[in-house]
Amino acid sequence: MPFANFKVPAGSLDEKQKQEIVTRTTELYVDIYGERARANTLVVVEEVTDGGWGIGGNVLTLAMLQQPPGH
Numbered sequence: 001m002p003f004a005n006f007k008v009p010a011g012s013l014d015e016k017q018k019q020e021i022v023t024r025t026t027e028l029y030v031d032i033y034g035e036r037a038r039a040n041t042l043v044v045v046e047e048v049t050d051g052g053w054g055i056g057g058n059v060l061t062l063a064m065l066q067q068p069p070g071h
Contacts, residue, residue: 001040002029010047018045
């Protein structure tokens with residue numbers, strides 16, 4: 001069974017965007033494995049609590065991720 005787990009900052013995506021992740025990921029697996037993969041593809045969109053993750057030793061927040069590049 002193809003499986004994909006997306007971890008995203010809580011509150012950063014609306015329901016339509018989450019649906020798009022599920023749909024497009026499923027289509028990707030179908031492109032790779034064929035139509036038989038559609039009914040068995042599991043996609044999880046998991047929301048991580050604000051401040052619950054980091055990169056390069058720094059905790060990230062939703063506010064930080066929404067800043068324009070270079071700030």
